[in-house]
Amino acid sequence: MNHPNQTFAELEQRWQTTHWPNLNKRQLVYADIRPVLDELAATTALAHKVIGTSYLGTPIRRFTLGQGPLVVLAWTQMHGNESTATAAVLDWLKLLSQHCPADLPDDWQDLMTLHVIPMLNPDGAAAGTRETAQGIDMNRDALAQQTPEGRLLWQQVQQLKPTVAFNLHDQNPYYAAGEGGDPATIAFLAPAYHPDKHVDGPRLRAKQLIAHMRQILSHWLPQGIGRYDDTYSQRSFGDAIAGTGASTILIESGEHRHDPNRQVARKLNVMALQAGLSALLSGVYQDYGLADYYAIPDNVSDGFVDVKMTNLTIDDGEHPSYQVDVCLNRCNASPSYVIEFVGDSRGQQGLEEIDGSGVKWQQLPQLGAVADTLLAFVRQQVTPR
Template sequence: MVLFHKHLTFVFSITIILFSAMSSDAQKSLPDFSKQLFDIHEKIKEPTLTKRRFKHKDIVPLIEKLPFEVAKIGQSFEERDIYQIKMGHGKTKILLWSQMHGDEATATMALFDIFRFFKEKNDGFDALRSKILDNCTLYFVPMLNPDGAERFQRRTATGIDMNRDALRFQTPEGTLLKKLQDELKPEFSFNLHDQGIRYSAGMSSKQATISFLATSYNFSQDWNPTRTRAMQVICEMNEAVQQFIPGHVGKWNDPHEPRAFGDNVALWGSSLILIESGGYKDDVEKQYIRKLNFVAMLKGMQSIAEETYIKHQLSTYESIPNNEKFLFDVLIRNAEFIHNGKVVIKDIGIILTEKNINNATDFVVSSVIDDLGDLSTFWGIKEIDAKGLTVSMFADFPEIAQKYKISEKEAANKELNLDETASFLLTKDKEVKYIILNGQIK
């Protein structure tokens, strides 16, 4: 009996010690800095990157000035140097890479903002920087596909989608990423992308401005500890950005893709966090979304450094709505069409596409009528309720056609058809209420 009581006393003492240690660790946890990071971003951001179409030569001088451990770790097919920036000395390794698709530049801008953040001091964030750098070692690879960035195109110089090259390794850039995974063996990896702006967060009118995914490593989409940790960190990041874009966060499509790097990085043992930058109204150059990336990534790093992510459950992650396709760039509702003297009500769904110009330093927009009819289950990033308005063509308003320099071919159009340029008028009693010119509302 005495031995039994001694055993209970020992167990109770150990429990108290463990609880005290846990409480002590909890007390050491830092507050959530998301709001403060959001507020200081304008001051901290890299000022030379203001548009998405920048090139390798624009970031090399920025990299070479960084006060961190900078190394050339390889070259692209066209022999552009690929850099790694290393900072921190903690046991948990985090590898972050951006722009493996050359035209997906939002996160690259955010990474340079993060570099500037880690250069600062005495600004109220020293404790956060210390926590991350003491507990983690960060490895950044901005612009993994510099040849694609040169052309502002998705694929590499050899025409291969690098994110479908994780089996054959026919791109030097993809081979380099596999080498980094093998050598560093990072516990966490951040795969940073842009997605189309017409994805909605669930079946809603809200653009999926930021989308996350803990990628599946097999076709049955199982949850092992590696994938679970990625999911839990995503829950922390989702909480952070929901403050600024409530309802605009989505979950990227989950089916396993055996050729993709994200899925294979998860298979190779690193907790893979996919971030997709989508669209936000009037944020053409994605400067607001860049800010959200800045906040989300730093929140993710803090969560990993403090291991606060462990509290999250799968149900929280699954509550993030899936990305869906319920958006047009422009949706005109209830427009009246005249067919053989009869009025027919149709909605008009318009899609806009960017086309590179000036050596991929700028772009022009082209439009197309993508759908006509009942589009009541869809939304538009921009919308017009045209109830009581009639669709008219420039052929009936030659003075307006001349003013807006409408081509002879467009000015001769007598009706609005699918798969044609979205240029037409909305009128009432022959008075022009709206001019739609190449999908733009005038």
């Protein structure tokens, strides 16, 4: 079903035909995006420059569109293994450079300047790690600034003085949008800039913009949008940047069923960013209040597991048999599964759920044990041949 807002119905169609197909990967590295960066630089009106390098010397580039007084800054992959939004911002830049969406005035580039830094942590991306090559979590480096990548981000914030800042991440696949909700495919946060979580004008604007973005995305995700916890973290860049007076918005890309490369979250990042951009220019965000922001369900950790098997009979042939639920999660980036939980799993959901009624397993389950053989056996038993 098309989006009821014609602008976003058209934007979704345009995204389907113009997004970068080579970026349909769970993990992106600099070699994946370099051809895209080069093509954007060579074939569009986007201004571009190398603004610095990573610890290991990989260039970090910034793309700019517009020259207006409202300044928007977005950055991705501060954590190297969180690459969904990198594909999304490159899609977004392509869309904006090729066509003026209907929700923007023709002169929008005279009203606003958009800066995008894709892949702030290319070393971590190459290693498939959250941390930089120095072993440092860059998002805990806002105070010490021990990483060149963190120093570079702070320099950009000080130089550009953004009106709105988009801090784009991935979250683990096990968050739920509220208790018993769907997987949190998108989660938002307007981070606090002080332990008392005071809401000043810029933070209020961030919450209003989020409420509008949530309203636009609810067509695709009526039950799959969460609100991230706003506990203040003085070492984190989102909180520190909110303290500069920028309306700072965290977007976390999460899991969607049967979507291993998070392409649903990728598309919805584009839609959310565009909704925020247009709302900032039109002022429509002012139609929302704090109640609309807090109406977004909590982003609930551990609401999901990868696989939930219910009513499985355990009978090792030596001890009394019993019936139990067994939950499995993937082991980091490995394709293997390990046993996460044994017992009564009511209240927890599985991205894949299997009714194991009538299936008998002849080994006692052990937490943390590799469970690939168990999973293959149960699937074989419940799946018609």
